[in-house]
Amino acid sequence: MSNVETPNDFENELRRALRRQEPPSGFTDRVMARISNRRPQPIWHRQWLAAAAAACIAVIGSGAWEQHRRQVEGERAKQELIYALTVASESLQTTKHILTR
Amino acid sequence: MTEAAQGQDAFTKAVAGDRAAFAELVRKHQAMVFSIALHSLRDRALAEELAQEVFLDFFNHLRDLQSPAHAEFWLRKVTTRRCIDYVRRRRRQISIALDDAPELSSPPVDADPFLVETLRKLTASLPERARMVVLLRYQEDLAPAEIAETMEIPLNSVKSCLHRALAMLREKLERSQVRR
Amino acid sequence: MKWLFAVALTALASGQQLDLGLLDRLASRAKSSVNVTLDEDKLKFASGFLSGDDVNQAAAKNIVSGLKAINVRVFEFDSPGQFTKADLDAIRSQVKGPGWSKMVEAKDGDEMAEIYMFSKGKEVGGLTIIASEKKELSVVNIVGPIDLKTLGSLGGKFGIPKDVGSTLPKPLSPPKSPDKKDD
Numbered sequence: 001m002s003n004v005e006t007p008n009d010f011e012n013e014l015r016r017a018l019r020r021q022e023p024p025s026g027f028t029d030r031v032m033a034r035i036s037n038r039r040p041q042p043i044w045h046r047q048w049l050a051a052a053a054a055a056c057i058a059v060i061g062s063g064a065w066e067q068h069r070r071q072v073e074g075e076r077a078k079q080e081l082i083y084a085l086t087v088a089s090e091s092l093q094t095t096k097h098i099l100t101r
Numbered sequence: 102m103t104e105a106a107q108g109q110d111a112f113t114k115a116v117a118g119d120r121a122a123f124a125e126l127v128r129k130h131q132a133m134v135f136s137i138a139l140h141s142l143r144d145r146a147l148a149e150e151l152a153q154e155v156f157l158d159f160f161n162h163l164r165d166l167q168s169p170a171h172a173e174f175w176l177r178k179v180t181t182r183r184c185i186d187y188v189r190r191r192r193r194q195i196s197i198a199l200d201d202a203p204e205l206s207s208p209p210v211d212a213d214p215f216l217v218e219t220l221r222k223l224t225a226s227l228p229e230r231a232r233m234v235v236l237l238r239y240q241e242d243l244a245p246a247e248i249a250e251t252m253e254i255p256l257n258s259v260k261s262c263l264h265r266a267l268a269m270l271r272e273k274l275e276r277s278q279v280r281r
Numbered sequence: 282m283k284w285l286f287a288v289a290l291t292a293l294a295s296g297q298q299l300d301l302g303l304l305d306r307l308a309s310r311a312k313s314s315v316n317v318t319l320d321e322d323k324l325k326f327a328s329g330f331l332s333g334d335d336v337n338q339a340a341a342k343n344i345v346s347g348l349k350a351i352n353v354r355v356f357e358f359d360s361p362g363q364f365t366k367a368d369l370d371a372i373r374s375q376v377k378g379p380g381w382s383k384m385v386e387a388k389d390g391d392e393m394a395e396i397y398m399f400s401k402g403k404e405v406g407g408l409t410i411i412a413s414e415k416k417e418l419s420v421v422n423i424v425g426p427i428d429l430k431t432l433g434s435l436g437g438k439f440g441i442p443k444d445v446g447s448t449l450p451k452p453l454s455p456p457k458s459p460d461k462k463d464d
Binding site for chain 1: 315317319323324326327328329330331338341344345351353355385387388389392394396408410412419421423429432433434
Binding site: 007010011013014015016017018019020021022023024027028030031032034035090093094096097098 | 120123124127128131132133135136139140145148149152153156157160216217218220221224227228231235236239240242265266267269270271274
């Protein structure tokens with residue numbers, strides 16, 4: 001591992017780590033295609049809609065539905081829990097960040 | 102034609118509606134926009150999506166911009182703001198842990214790949230404002246006054262935020278080196 | 282300055298649950314707001330879906346075991362000045378009772394953070410964090426024994442930011458069976 005000793009070394013390593021990267025090839029073409037077609041929905045929203053539609057189509061019968069419903073509610077509860085812990089943890093981090101000199 | 106003259110030419114034509122000239126502006130600035138998003142969000146697909154949205158916005162606001170330099174400032178400011186907003190608004194979803202995240206790219210041949218990836222992860226773990234200040238300073242090489250203008254926060258806040266962020270990164274890096 | 286919570290706090294005691302509903306009036310002024318209320322049953326239910334194979338989810342599972350409740354409010358505003366000292370005092374007054382003590386108060390520019398701990402003697406039973414900047418306010422109340430060192434180290438590990446304003450996917454409605462009449 002590089003020996004990052006002086007402040008300049010550290011900042012230079014940071015510059016190297018954070019230097020600009022080109023987007024995946026074809027990026028400009030995709031932007032221009034969107035400008036021509038005016039695609040409305042961001043990718044995460046489309047993925048969620050596709051997943052929700054697939055989930056609805058795949059469920060057959062009330063037993064399978066109940067199991068599926070419990071799974072969905074469980075995942076939702078898990079997301080809420082992870083969100084709550086993330087907010088708490090980040091608030092602690094922010095406090096430490098303010099205190100650090 | 103000099104590079105500056107070429108840039109002015111492309112800008113003028115793009116404002117006038119020339120799509121090919123606009124595509125040239127996209128190619129010129131895509132690395133900047135994409136990289137701010139990538140280092141903020143640590144997700145290539147999301148970074149590309151956000152970058153595309155920034156350029157769609159750019160297309161719609163081109164006539165409001167005065168010059169190539171103004172365009173670059175606008176792109177950087179909007180990307181920064183969108184990244185901060187996106188990080189705050191993103192739909193709650195389980196995401197892979199940072200430790201499991203794939204490498205963002207092939208590391209430069211002359212650098213320690215572990216150090217490069219560790220610094221990227223540590224930067225992404227900073228609170229969102231500090232993260233953006235570090236990116237604008239060390240990716241974009243902006244001076245603190247320029248960072249203050251881009252993020253619309255006081256200059257003193259930028260300076261103290263940068264100082265604390267570097268101290269935190271150093272401390273975390275030392276701890277990660279001890280663990281190896 | 283060393284981090285004040287370098288030593289994990291492990292003793293068991295029941296903590297005080299705060300009424301964060303007093304802040305809900307801020308939602309009408311907020312650009313976006315998030316309300317998460319997890320009682321003991323819901324914590325156990327959710328914890329059952331955390332993966333023991335994932336290091337960070339396993340850590341979260343560990344943190345959560347033994348907790349009685351986690352309540353979170355996060356508000357994001359369009360402009361500064363949308364919440365006042367009086368709004369925060371509605372929470373602060375609840376952490377002035379017996380057992381509560383202020384551990385940390387940190388302020389820098391427009392960023393502020395306060396951490397309060399509930400304890401009986403040396404045993405820790407709860408935590409309240411109030412964090413704010415110009416256009417954002419977060420309040421977290423955790424009831425039960427909490428390991429602060431592990432909690433603090435979770436930050437960023439899930440790749441989930443302090444998300445404001447987005448909604449969880451809505452529960453799916455049961456599909457209509459083509460062979461049955463509607464109830």
